Amino acid sequence: MHTHLLTLQGLHSENLAVDGLINSPERRVLRAAGFAQSYLDAGFTTIRDLGNSGYYLDREVSSAIGRGYIPGPRMICSGPIISAIDGQFYQLPFKDYDRITAAEYRVVKSVDDAILAVKEHVNHSAGVIKIASWGERLGLSKAETEAIVKTAHEYHLTVTAHANFDGVIRDAVLAGVDGVEHGYDISDSTLALMAKRKVYLVPTDVSIRQGIEMMKARNMPADSATVKAELQPLGDRLRRAQKAGVMIVGGSDAYIELSVTRGDYAKETIASYVEQGFSVKDALRTSTWNAAKALGQEGRTGVIKPGVAADIVIFNGDLEKTFRKYCSMYMQYLKTGRLFLKANNFF
Numbered sequence: 001m002h003t004h005l006l007t008l009q010g011l012h013s014e015n016l017a018v019d020g021l022i023n024s025p026e027r028r029v030l031r032a033a034g035f036a037q038s039y040l041d042a043g044f045t046t047i048r049d050l051g052n053s054g055y056y057l058d059r060e061v062s063s064a065i066g067r068g069y070i071p072g073p074r075m076i077c078s079g080p081i082i083s084a085i086d087g088q089f090y091q092l093p094f095k096d097y098d099r100i101t102a103a104e105y106r107v108v109k110s111v112d113d114a115i116l117a118v119k120e121h122v123n124h125s126a127g128v129i130k131i132a133s134w135g136e137r138l139g140l141s142k143a144e145t146e147a148i149v150k151t152a153h154e155y156h157l158t159v160t161a162h163a164n165f166d167g168v169i170r171d172a173v174l175a176g177v178d179g180v181e182h183g184y185d186i187s188d189s190t191l192a193l194m195a196k197r198k199v200y201l202v203p204t205d206v207s208i209r210q211g212i213e214m215m216k217a218r219n220m221p222a223d224s225a226t227v228k229a230e231l232q233p234l235g236d237r238l239r240r241a242q243k244a245g246v247m248i249v250g251g252s253d254a255y256i257e258l259s260v261t262r263g264d265y266a267k268e269t270i271a272s273y274v275e276q277g278f279s280v281k282d283a284l285r286t287s288t289w290n291a292a293k294a295l296g297q298e299g300r301t302g303v304i305k306p307g308v309a310a311d312i313v314i315f316n317g318d319l320e321k322t323f324r325k326y327c328s329m330y331m332q333y334l335k336t337g338r339l340f341l342k343a344n345n346f347f
């Protein structure tokens with residue numbers, strides 16, 4: 001429920017802006033076709049793409065998949081992230097800052113402009129509105145966020161907010177957003193508010209294995225005890241969120257260049273929830289039942305019953321008992337079964 005098919009950030013080029021500067025839209029779209037295939041290979045039949053996609057390149061990939069030009073999962077796309085004037089960029093030359101930011105974000109300058117931004121997204125068939133409640137130095141105002149939510153809801157679109165700090169998350173929830181992405185630093189009172197207002201959380205967390213991969217790629221010493229200790233605060237907020245009754249929705253936020261495919265990376269994220277104490281059933285539910293609910297696709301996907309899209313994966317063994325093992329073996333099985341994997345597009 002949280003990926004970026006059109007973005008690839010190198011581990012040594014820390015600025016998100018770099019990808020769009022060194023790669024043409026054509027190259028980004030072709031690269032995304034490979035990423036899309038990897039999701040199918042890993043068993044993901046619907047994905048939600050949340051921006052950093054240039055000028056609606058996410059929609060270009062999504063419609064190519066929908067028309068059967070390339071294989072891939074169904075895509076729900078946000079189009080450009082709606083943000084304040086800083087976007088999520090930093091360290092850009094002052095004279096080019098606005099131009100570079102505007103190429104990846106829908107920068108909003110007033111309440112009226114915020115309403116127009118949502119209408120542009122409706123016009124370009126966005127399936128969800130993604131906002132950056134706080135970027136690098138600036139955030140959307142309360143009035144702007146409220147206007148975005150009101151307009152999106154009028155057009156039957158939900159709004160999800162990139163928000164990390166407790167105060168920012170709280171303001172976004174009070175302004176009426178439907179979901180919160182990341183939520184790294186979140187208090188129990190904000191979690192209680194989210195539960196009350198039925199706002200879901202997408203914890204874009206990493207497994208111990210992913211953490212080790214990331215540290216290795218940065219030439220940093222990596223052992224599982226160190227990584228485990230570093231992930232502990234995230235696990236703690238995940239367990240607190242579950243306890244508070246907040247609906248947890250799976251999302252990998254995959255955009256960093258690593259030696260694993262996007263699809264495998266997303267499976268690792270589900271494994272991270274198990275590592276942090278979720279039952280296998282609850283972890284799988286984050287990416288099936290809960291994800292469908294968050295998308296407003298209940299009764300169409302995310303559950304096995306008559307009349308629902310038959311997105312079924314088959315395991316040889318006991319998934320609950322040996323979840324970790326199947327997380328990686330699963331891929332091998334699917335690679336030989338690729339021909340059978342073609343999602344029916346209903347978006």
Ligand SMILES: [Zn+2]
Nearest residue numbers: 002004050253
């Ligand atoms: Zn993201």
